[in-house]
Amino acid sequence: xxxxxLLISGCVIDPIFQSDNYHxxxxxxxxxxxxxxxxxxxxxxxxxxxxxxxxxxxxFASRLKSSLAAGDFARRSxxxxxxxxxDGAARSVRPDGNTVDLERELVAMNRNAVExxxxxxxxSSSLKQLxxxxxxxxx
Amino acid sequence: xxxxxxxxxSAGALNANKTRLDIIAQNIAxxxxxxxxxxxxxxxxxxxxxxxxxxxTLGGGPSLQSVRIGEIAVDRTAGxxxxxxxxxxxxxxxQVTMPNVNLAYEMVDLITASRAYEANLSVVxxxxxxxxxxxxxxx
Numbered sequence: 001x002x003x004x005x006l007l008i009s010g011c012v013i014d015p016i017f018q019s020d021n022y023h024x025x026x027x028x029x030x031x032x033x034x035x036x037x038x039x040x041x042x043x044x045x046x047x048x049x050x051x052x053x054x055x056x057x058x059x060f061a062s063r064l065k066s067s068l069a070a071g072d073f074a075r076r077s078x079x080x081x082x083x084x085x086x087d088g089a090a091r092s093v094r095p096d097g098n099t100v101d102l103e104r105e106l107v108a109m110n111r112n113a114v115e116x117x118x119x120x121x122x123x124s125s126s127l128k129q130l131x132x133x134x135x136x137x138x139x
Numbered sequence: 140x141x142x143x144x145x146x147x148x149s150a151g152a153l154n155a156n157k158t159r160l161d162i163i164a165q166n167i168a169x170x171x172x173x174x175x176x177x178x179x180x181x182x183x184x185x186x187x188x189x190x191x192x193x194x195x196t197l198g199g200g201p202s203l204q205s206v207r208i209g210e211i212a213v214d215r216t217a218g219x220x221x222x223x224x225x226x227x228x229x230x231x232x233x234q235v236t237m238p239n240v241n242l243a244y245e246m247v248d249l250i251t252a253s254r255a256y257e258a259n260l261s262v263v264x265x266x267x268x269x270x271x272x273x274x275x276x277x278x
């Protein structure tokens with residue numbers, strides 16, 4: 001009698017918690033929260049002389065991409081954590097050497113919020129699908 | 140980690156900018172004050188900001204910094220001399236030393252401070268939406 005239950009766990013429950021998309025969404029949700037903190041720091045320091053804007057390190061994106069290409073992301077997702085770095089590409093147009101541009105920060109913030117919302121919906125719908133599979137009810 | 144990402148960073152900046160607005164209001168209110176408890180005309184106050192460490196990030200990356208009021212300093216530049224012999228605070232030659240408040244500077248500072256306040260407020264608003272969305276995962 002246990003065999004059908006094991007079969008279900010092999011086909012439905014595991015794929016949702018081990019799928020690349022689910023792990024990717026989780027990692028990117030963390031990244032969105034961290035990027036929001038970086039943007040909050042940038043906006044708070046918009047008038048600090050010599051301050052250089054923070055963003056997620058470009059290293060994070062490249063590691064994520066190579067891990068996805070290698071196809072082992074679901075197992076290695078815990079190793080790839082988002083990190084902050086000083087944005088070296090931002091140039092200052094102000095005499096005080098500050099590289100924060102308020103308009104650009106606010107645009108980045110809104111974009112980040114939309115990304116976060118999308119990822120939260122994605123995780124939510126994966127969990128809802130799982131719930132539906134377990135209970136057999138839609139709501 | 141905070142539930143609402145970066146809210147402590149923005150809170151520091153909001154607080155600092157509110158103090159700056161208060162000091163600007165004080166300067167404008169005292170633009171004509173020729174008598175103070177210290178003697179002599181009112182002298183303009185200037186707010187200086189300093190960074191405040193909120194959190195170091197993992198892996199030795201750059202730290203998250205907020206802003207706080209460093210000092211409320213007195214602007215020592217000399218005030219304007221106005222010839223007004225009827226004024227009770229006029230000296231023997233009929234000259235009155237007015238406060239060194241320049242309304243044009245104060246208005247520019249006022250707008251800068253209120254824009255910075257609004258920008259930080261919109262960061263908080265967006266962080267709140269992100270937190271609410273996170274809490275909705277699985278619902």
